[in-house]
Amino acid sequence: MTRQDNRSELPERKETVRRKILSLLSDRPLTARQISGLVGIPEKEVVVHLPHIQKTVGTLKGRLAVTPAECRQCGFVFRKRERPKKPGRCPICRGESISEPLFSFG
Numbered sequence: 001m002t003r004q005d006n007r008s009e010l011p012e013r014k015e016t017v018r019r020k021i022l023s024l025l026s027d028r029p030l031t032a033r034q035i036s037g038l039v040g041i042p043e044k045e046v047v048v049h050l051p052h053i054q055k056t057v058g059t060l061k062g063r064l065a066v067t068p069a070e071c072r073q074c075g076f077v078f079r080k081r082e083r084p085k086k087p088g089r090c091p092i093c094r095g096e097s098i099s100e101p102l103f104s105f106g
């Protein structure tokens with residue numbers, strides 16, 4: 001999936017997708033993967049939209065909250081990770097069982 005899809009760059013479509021993500025997140029917290037399935041866009045694209053949604057909600061009531069990824073083995077929290085993508089491996093115990101960052105709006 002390296003092919004560029006220019007249709008996804010249309011501003012109207014971006015707006016629609018962001019609004020859809022926002023309404024999903026106001027119902028319940030979701031991972032980027034779950035958003036991807038519900039909105040019908042690649043997870044890679046969800047990750048691109050999220051920082052923009054953060055800006056959009058600045059003018060609305062409520063805010064976008066991120067529960068950081070956490071190592072299931074030692075409990076290490078990936079606080080500094082700004083990117084919504086799930087980390088591959090724990091820097092402390094090298095464990096690969098890591099919970100995905102969870103996004104919520106409210």
Ligand SMILES: [Zn+2]
Binds near residue numbers: 072073074090
């Ligand atoms: Zn760990």
